[in-house]
Amino acid sequence: MFSPAPPNRTIVLLSLAAFASASSMRVMDALLVRLAGDYGIGLASASNTVTVFAVVYGLMQLVMGPLGDRHGKLRVIATACGVSAVATLACAVAPSFASLLVARAAAGASCACIIPLSMAWVGDVTPYETRQGVLARFLLGQIIGLSVGAALGGFAAASGWWQWPFVALAAWFVVVGAVLGRTAWRQPSGALAAGGHPLANLLEVLRTPGVPRVVATVFLEGVVLLGPLAFVATHLNQVRGAAMPVAGAMFIAVSAGGVVFAWFARRIVPVLGESRLSAMGTAVIALSVLGIAWIPWLGAAPLTCFGAGLGFYMLHNTLQVNATQMAPTRRGAAVALFASLFFLGQSVGVALAGRLAEAIGTGWTLTASALAIVPVGMGFAISGAMRRKE
Structure with missing residues (x-):
């Protein structure tokens, strides 16, 4: 209740x-x-x-x-x-x-x-x-x-x-x-x-309609976005010439974007709705990460990092609220599965992005991230809108 x-x-x-x-x-x-x-x-x-x-x-x-x-x-x-x-x-x-x-x-x-x-x-x-x-x-x-x-x-x-x-x-x-x-x-x-065996509980969650869509999206979000973003500080240091303490501090700007979203979420969410919020978040992410990759002026980095954080939390918070509703009778198991796959996706993404950065450079690695998040986020937004129309 x-x-x-x-x-x-x-x-x-x-x-x-x-x-x-x-x-x-x-x-x-x-x-x-x-x-x-x-x-x-x-x-x-x-x-x-x-x-x-x-x-x-x-x-x-x-x-x-x-x-x-x-x-x-x-x-x-x-x-x-x-x-x-x-x-x-x-x-x-x-x-x-x-x-x-x-x-x-x-x-x-x-x-x-x-x-x-x-x-x-x-x-x-x-x-x-x-x-x-x-x-x-x-x-x-x-x-x-x-x-x-x-x-x-x-x-x-x-x-x-x-x-x-x-x-x-x-x-x-x-x-x-x-x-x-x-x-x-x-x-x-x-x-x-x-009670029940944890594995049986997780399998029960996975068999619930709609669950694969949410957990697959958050896994891919971890792979294509959070993994490559681990190399933002390296990119700003090696390509833009920022001192490492300054480059590392840009994560504060990413967090600031999340704080701003969290502060205004109660007003924004009812106006935009889930589908438009996740679609707009995806667009903001893609543009911001492209800015991190290619804008040559280091002074733009705090703004683009802020945008990346804002867009990420617009999309990810929508995924999170869906995760809390995936399996109401096994909500703890469902959200834990969601979080675990997100974490696994980040680990896979870091490994893949590391190899990609060595092969083509951090700029193109971040570009690949910006392009790859578009079908992931937009696909989730569109499928969510279609489900609500049914």
Whole structure:
């Protein structure tokens, strides 16, 4: 049963949890050179702290989704925050690189459920007509967390004790998890589904009409857009001559585009509707990424990166709200499948874009991304409009 309005306090708490989860994902990015020096290892080995988090994060979502359906989404999220606090603190006190890898894997596993189960809970308690605006508001935490995590890692890399961001994030997880745990027994925990094997639950979701369309789109979005966008900083540095700190900071502009969309989503979505919003988002993405690739003036980069972020969240938020409605009786499993395939798509996209960049350069790689997102996004928009006419 839907609430007349989802509890604002719970939405804020879930957004704060998403902030910590997203920050944990990105905090290690700028620390790789420091890790390589401190532990006497190569940069490729240091990057395993990012890879192991990402791989475990993606895989564990498939387990955590059905777990939330069975035991209550808020309760599982609150528990995950507590485990994340321990795992994140373990990163700060790890005595060796091997133990740091184990701690990062544990953090990836515990953080995996926070964002997808939060989205699923919003789907449980919010009518579909108003859900997109509520989801956009919740995602402010994730959007800001990605930028803050990267920034914390950058500051830590230049400080005497680089582990301090992990202590701060662990404390954040403790506070949010404790308050959310108390709230979980006062607010609706979300729809509870009968038990069953996680794989059987996922197969049940996949057999639901309309699900393949949404999950295939988000997988392709990850491949053709998010993968190549990982090379924007490299492109601005090597082709446009931007200093690496400046080039890396352009991700803040991408996040700013997402923040602007989230802030105005409640007004924009009812006016445009899902199909026009996703179509316009696709067009904004394509034009912005082409601008990143070919506009020679470096001063245009913040604007084009902002446009890429705005367009991406216009499209992706529409996909997210569809994901929350794909399988209402298995909403946690459905959103977890959606998130896992999006994450897998990004991993595939980074690998493909890396090879493409070596072969034809970053400019043409970004151009290929801009062109490829058009049939993906427009196809989703058109198919959605056709389904609503039936």
